[in-house]
Amino acid sequence: MSVSQINLVVSDLExxxxxxxxxxxxxxxxxxxxxxxxxxxxxxxxxAPVCLHGTEFAAWWDxxxxxxxxxxxxxxxxxxARPGAVAFVETIRxxxxxxxxxxxxxxxxxxYAVVADPDGYRWGxxxxxxxx
Numbered sequence: 001m002s003v004s005q006i007n008l009v010v011s012d013l014e015x016x017x018x019x020x021x022x023x024x025x026x027x028x029x030x031x032x033x034x035x036x037x038x039x040x041x042x043x044x045x046x047x048a049p050v051c052l053h054g055t056e057f058a059a060w061w062d063x064x065x066x067x068x069x070x071x072x073x074x075x076x077x078x079x080x081a082r083p084g085a086v087a088f089v090e091t092i093r094x095x096x097x098x099x100x101x102x103x104x105x106x107x108x109x110x111x112y113a114v115v116a117d118p119d120g121y122r123w124g125x126x127x128x129x130x131x132x
Contacts, residue, residue: 001088004078005042005049007124011070013054017041020050032057033107062114062122064100074114076124082111085127089113092123105129 010016017027025046029038039057043050058068068074079085085103092115093099100122103113113125 001077001079001084003049003075004126005051005076005124007051007053007058007074007076009053009055009058009068009070009072009074011055013038013041013052016052020046020052023047025050027052030057032060061106061112062101062124064114068122072122074122074124076126079125079127082127082129085111085113085125089115089125092117092125 008016020041020043021027023046025043025048027041028044030040030042030051031037032039039054039060041052053068055068055070062068062074077088079088082103089099089103096118098116099113100116101112101114103111103125106112109129110126111129115123115125117123
């Protein structure tokens, strides 16, 4: 497992897109269902696996409270299979972390949970959907 994406919640999506492109990231748009404008921009190349999320987009995939706000970040960890993600979420829970959003099947084809370390830093735990 490794950090596969760093989700940065930003207040001005276009300003942040221009900044990260200027410092060397190539970005692709990610659309919210039913919207014509991008809700996020994900790096395809560059110095870091960043994904810039507008606050509305962040609220779509993380419905927990408090809501993600500009200046917050969620680091995504990808685990090969859903059983491994279930086990990792339980390990976090049993060692002082908090499960902010339980593991659930998401419309983009992965299972996803949001957890927090003892200081409140959020981590997204994602894996392939269960085939069971």
